[in-house]
Amino acid sequence: MDPVTSIRPLLAIAVAGLAALTILLLHNREKLRDLVSPVAAIVMFAIVASMAPTVLSGGTVDLRLFEILPGVDFAFRADALGMVFATVSSLLWIVAAVYSIGYMRHLHEHAQTRFFACFATSLAAAVGGAFAANLFTLVIFYEVLSLVTYPLVYHHEDEEGWSGSRKYLVYLMGASKSALLAALALTYQIAGSLDFVAGGLLADVDASAALLTVVYFCYLFGFAKAAVMPMHAWLPAAMVAPTPVSALLHAVAVVKMGVFCVLRVVFDVFGVGLVGKLGLGIATAYLVSFTILMASIYALTRDDLKARLAYSTVSQLSYIVLGAVLLSPVAMIGGIIHIAAHAFSKITLFFCAGSIYCASGKRNISDMAGIGRRLPWTMGAFFVASLSMIGIPPTAGFVSKWYLAQGSVEAGQVAFLAVLLTSSILNAAYFLPVSYAAFFEAEPEESRAAVHEIPMVTIPLVATAILSVLMGIFPGYFLTLADGVVR
Amino acid sequence: MSVPLLSLIVLLPAAGAVVLMFLRSEDAVRWTALGITGLDLALSIVMLVGFDTTTHEMQFTERRPWVPALGITYALGVDGISALFVFLTALLGSTSVLASWTAIESKVKEFMISLLVMQALMLGVFCALDLFLFYVFWEAMLIPMYLIIGVWGGDGRVYAAFKFFLYTLAGSLLFLIGVIVLYFQGGETFDILALTAQDLPFPVQSWLFFAFLIAFAVKVPMVPVHTWLPDAHVQAPTAGSIILAGVLLKMGAYGFLRFSLPMLPEASVYFSTLMLMLSALAIVYGGLLALAQDDLKKLVAYSSISHMGFVTLGIFALNLRGLQGSILQMFNHGVTTGALFLFVGLIYERTHSRSIADYGGLMKVAPVYTSFLALFTLSSMALPGTNSFVGELLVLSGGFAANLALGAAAVLGALLSAAYLLGMYRRVALGPATVGARYKIRDVNAREMVAILPLALFVLWVGLYPKPFLEIIDASVKHLLVQVHGKEGSQ
Numbered sequence: 001m002d003p004v005t006s007i008r009p010l011l012a013i014a015v016a017g018l019a020a021l022t023i024l025l026l027h028n029r030e031k032l033r034d035l036v037s038p039v040a041a042i043v044m045f046a047i048v049a050s051m052a053p054t055v056l057s058g059g060t061v062d063l064r065l066f067e068i069l070p071g072v073d074f075a076f077r078a079d080a081l082g083m084v085f086a087t088v089s090s091l092l093w094i095v096a097a098v099y100s101i102g103y104m105r106h107l108h109e110h111a112q113t114r115f116f117a118c119f120a121t122s123l124a125a126a127v128g129g130a131f132a133a134n135l136f137t138l139v140i141f142y143e144v145l146s147l148v149t150y151p152l153v154y155h156h157e158d159e160e161g162w163s164g165s166r167k168y169l170v171y172l173m174g175a176s177k178s179a180l181l182a183a184l185a186l187t188y189q190i191a192g193s194l195d196f197v198a199g200g201l202l203a204d205v206d207a208s209a210a211l212l213t214v215v216y217f218c219y220l221f222g223f224a225k226a227a228v229m230p231m232h233a234w235l236p237a238a239m240v241a242p243t244p245v246s247a248l249l250h251a252v253a254v255v256k257m258g259v260f261c262v263l264r265v266v267f268d269v270f271g272v273g274l275v276g277k278l279g280l281g282i283a284t285a286y287l288v289s290f291t292i293l294m295a296s297i298y299a300l301t302r303d304d305l306k307a308r309l310a311y312s313t314v315s316q317l318s319y320i321v322l323g324a325v326l327l328s329p330v331a332m333i334g335g336i337i338h339i340a341a342h343a344f345s346k347i348t349l350f351f352c353a354g355s356i357y358c359a360s361g362k363r364n365i366s367d368m369a370g371i372g373r374r375l376p377w378t379m380g381a382f383f384v385a386s387l388s389m390i391g392i393p394p395t396a397g398f399v400s401k402w403y404l405a406q407g408s409v410e411a412g413q414v415a416f417l418a419v420l421l422t423s424s425i426l427n428a429a430y431f432l433p434v435s436y437a438a439f440f441e442a443e444p445e446e447s448r449a450a451v452h453e454i455p456m457v458t459i460p461l462v463a464t465a466i467l468s469v470l471m472g473i474f475p476g477y478f479l480t481l482a483d484g485v486v487r
Numbered sequence: 488m489s490v491p492l493l494s495l496i497v498l499l500p501a502a503g504a505v506v507l508m509f510l511r512s513e514d515a516v517r518w519t520a521l522g523i524t525g526l527d528l529a530l531s532i533v534m535l536v537g538f539d540t541t542t543h544e545m546q547f548t549e550r551r552p553w554v555p556a557l558g559i560t561y562a563l564g565v566d567g568i569s570a571l572f573v574f575l576t577a578l579l580g581s582t583s584v585l586a587s588w589t590a591i592e593s594k595v596k597e598f599m600i601s602l603l604v605m606q607a608l609m610l611g612v613f614c615a616l617d618l619f620l621f622y623v624f625w626e627a628m629l630i631p632m633y634l635i636i637g638v639w640g641g642d643g644r645v646y647a648a649f650k651f652f653l654y655t656l657a658g659s660l661l662f663l664i665g666v667i668v669l670y671f672q673g674g675e676t677f678d679i680l681a682l683t684a685q686d687l688p689f690p691v692q693s694w695l696f697f698a699f700l701i702a703f704a705v706k707v708p709m710v711p712v713h714t715w716l717p718d719a720h721v722q723a724p725t726a727g728s729i730i731l732a733g734v735l736l737k738m739g740a741y742g743f744l745r746f747s748l749p750m751l752p753e754a755s756v757y758f759s760t761l762m763l764m765l766s767a768l769a770i771v772y773g774g775l776l777a778l779a780q781d782d783l784k785k786l787v788a789y790s791s792i793s794h795m796g797f798v799t800l801g802i803f804a805l806n807l808r809g810l811q812g813s814i815l816q817m818f819n820h821g822v823t824t825g826a827l828f829l830f831v832g833l834i835y836e837r838t839h840s841r842s843i844a845d846y847g848g849l850m851k852v853a854p855v856y857t858s859f860l861a862l863f864t865l866s867s868m869a870l871p872g873t874n875s876f877v878g879e880l881l882v883l884s885g886g887f888a889a890n891l892a893l894g895a896a897a898v899l900g901a902l903l904s905a906a907y908l909l910g911m912y913r914r915v916a917l918g919p920a921t922v923g924a925r926y927k928i929r930d931v932n933a934r935e936m937v938a939i940l941p942l943a944l945f946v947l948w949v950g951l952y953p954k955p956f957l958e959i960i961d962a963s964v965k966h967l968l969v970q971v972h973g974k975e976g977s978q
Contacts, residue, residue: 068951
């Protein structure tokens with residue numbers, strides 16, 4: 001099918017950018033300002049959705065603006081992989097926008113204008129990355145995302161905020177100004193272009209295997225947002241941000257940008273063939289398996305709920321990379337749809353953590369005994385999302401893990417099946433006790449008073465919990481897209 | 488071409504300096520200086536618009552006999568490389584006048600005259616096609632610059648001005664010897680184009696290469712002859728720093744491009760690895776020094792050493808991307824570092840402190856200032872989407888092709904630049920507002936915005952659409968490669 005030329009990819013980015021500007025202009029009219037984000041989110045989602053039919057039927061929506069350097073254009077392309085990321089981000093922005101208003105108002109947070117403006121810009125950057133047609137365009141949005149999320153991380157402007165945000169920026173910028181920069185310069189030198197090419201830009205170049213291997217690992221660690229160990233420490237540090245940020249950005253937009261970039265490199269820069277030929281697939285698979293297991297063990301030891309969720313994210317991100325580098329079609333599909341599955345479930349879990357904090361001021365799991373009786377909706381949603389993270393049907397996580405497991409068998413790598421199973425047990429071990437304590441343990445006397453659900457916070461998290469189940473029952477949309485990537 | 492456009496561009500500031508002598512009121516002096524530099528900028532844009540990008544030949548050429556007995560002519564002309572620098576010089580000229588509007592309080596007339604004379608001489612250097620004429624402009628620049636630092640500088644201005652003078656003069660003397668050798672070896676002519684066409688024997692090339700190297704390395708400056716730069720920058724008034732970083736440093740690199748590479752191609756190739764090593768050293772060492780600074784001006788000054796290392800790295804990669812990148816990076820560095828010095832000057836005018844430790848939370852009291860500071864800081868650290876990233880990507884791409892290990896060392900410098908620039912920004916702009924308590928800080932005014940906006944425009948323009956800039960230099964760069972490698976190896 002011929003590519004469709006349309007301004008819609010740019011329009012989707014522009015909506016969020018304009019929303020950020022509008023928010024800044026309306027800084028002293030709070031009610032109106034707060035309305036901007038949900039409206040922009042709905043418009044953005046509609047624009048993204050309007051491209052879905054074309055992409056689902058195997059086409060792409062292209063927009064080439066101008067040439068930056070010979071072989072490098074400022075260009076956009078909505079293809080199957082980009083649509084997975086863009087759909088998830090724009091859909092969840094609607095929910096997160098509502099949630100943020102409830103959360104920020106309830107806690108009387110300061111600097112709300114800056115918060116909402118940076119939030120909207122982050123979404124512009126995420127969708128810009130999703131629709132980027134080459135590495136240059138992608139990296140521009142990648143870096144914008146690092147920068148505009150920085151004020152969101154230091155939001156509280158206290159000691160903890162400054163040190164956490166410093167670590168955040170040091171890791172992300174450090175990786176991109178060293179490994180990523182070198183990878184880009186070398187790729188441009190070797191291939192004379194930075195375009196994404198089906199089958200791999202570097203597939204047929206004349207370069208030594210050693211050099212290509214170096215370039216590959218420069219990408220893998222340069223895109224630190226993917227949080228492959230040892231480049232993961234920024235993510236727990238970013239948890240000092242207000243919870244809506246942790247939810248949409250540090251469970252969906254930012255981290256998915258990282259794995260999305262890694263998938264782009266595997267599929268469209270190196271190509272599955274070259275990654276296999278150089279033996280990089282298996283090497284990466286072992287590397288991310290280590291991350292999967294180690295991060296789960298870290299998660300087990302954390303009592304702070306958001307920290308536990310952060311380490312769980314580190315672990316789950318590596319599932320996505322694992323799926324891609326196993327290089328079997330089924331495993332790749334599993335990895336790609338895990339972008340969506342993990343997003344729906346993890347955002348729910350973070351929303352729950354925020355809801356608990358808003359309602360009771362509690363952050364530590366050990367203080368949450370019996371809280372399920374005060375916050376039944378919140379803890380109910382938490383339980384559903386936990387099931388999805390563990391991979392129990394009929395939730396979204398089951399579908400992606402099923403494909404991943406089947407894929408590792410198909411690839412003849414049964415060792416990774418063991419990794420997946422062990423990890424699932426660990427997931428159960430660090431998620432289920434939270435639900436158990438919340439519903440079955442006795443509530444301490446002093447914390448009973450005045451803890452109740454906050455509607456504007458609870459409704460969004462119930463919605464995302466429902467999404468987690470819906471995707472488990474109707475995974476067709478994401479499966480079709482993933483199939484389009486693999487084909 | 489009937490109108491001698493280049494002569495107009497070069498002589499207009501000089502004529503303006505004469506006019507200033509007859510003015511009484513300080514405001515009249517300021518406005519006239521601004522008018523002259525603005526007109527000069529307009530003329531340079533006319534020149535760029537009329538520039539033919541398809542040829543490497545010198546354009547807008549003018550030739551008038553000057554001292555025929557010695558073969559000296561008044562010859563001006565520009566190719567793609569110099570055209571870009573003529574424009575940069577003109578652009579920073581008006582920026583400098585605006586930056587000095589209120590910062591210079593004493594002897595305003597004399598200061599503006601020095602600025603205009605300086606501008607005329609710098610433009611002369613980039614336009615000269617006669618080696619003797621070039622040398623006259625090159626040497627004469629020392630005098631107004633010495634005055635700008637020595638008269639209107641900070642407390643240590645005399646020491647700094649003298650150090651600047653001595654270093655540059657020492658380099659220039661070697662350059663003079665080189666010029667004389669070239670004159671006699673090259674058939675007793677000062678015509679740069681004729682000298683370029685000469686085929687000098689390798690030993691002569693080698694000696695000349697080192698004579699030129701020292702002269703140009705002082706200007707760039709390359710490690711280890713860089714120590715005059717921080718002193719000069721710290722003591723110079725803002726306009727002096729802008730000119731110094733924006734234009735003067737480019738002259739060393741321009742010297743490599745105009746003389747070393749085309750006139751001494753075999754020596755350039757032979758010594759290229761040495762030059763790459765010195766460049767990588769400057770990149771890393773300059774970056775490390777910048778990391779340790781508390782003085783804003785010193786930080787930007789040391790960052791310049793690191794960034795100019797990228798420029799020389801690109802030049803001596805001796806391939807297309809390296810050269811394209813380094814020339815573009817010179818333009819970028821002029822814009823971005825010029826802007827950073829302007830910003831240091833703006834805040835110094837308000838608080839009389841350049842110590843990073845004295846600042847904090849500036850975002851809260853001066854949001855416009857800090858937003859633009861963010862843009863230029865990110866540009867300086869080469870964030871994708873800004874001008875320097877395009878240059879850096881090209882330079883590294885060329886650098887990797889020339890020498891993988893030294894390319895990797897340069898990447899380390901890029902990492903360092905992120906560290907010291909983001910660290911500086913965080914400590915100055917973010918955090919609790921400590922400055923507001925002690926000083927009444929006013930955000931940027933309209934006059935300052937006029938100085939800032941064109942520079943901001945180029946940060947994003949070159950960052951996203953560098954094509955017009957690369958087109959200007961394209962034919963000249965390709966021709967330069969043919970001169971260095973011969974027809975075959977012109978990749």
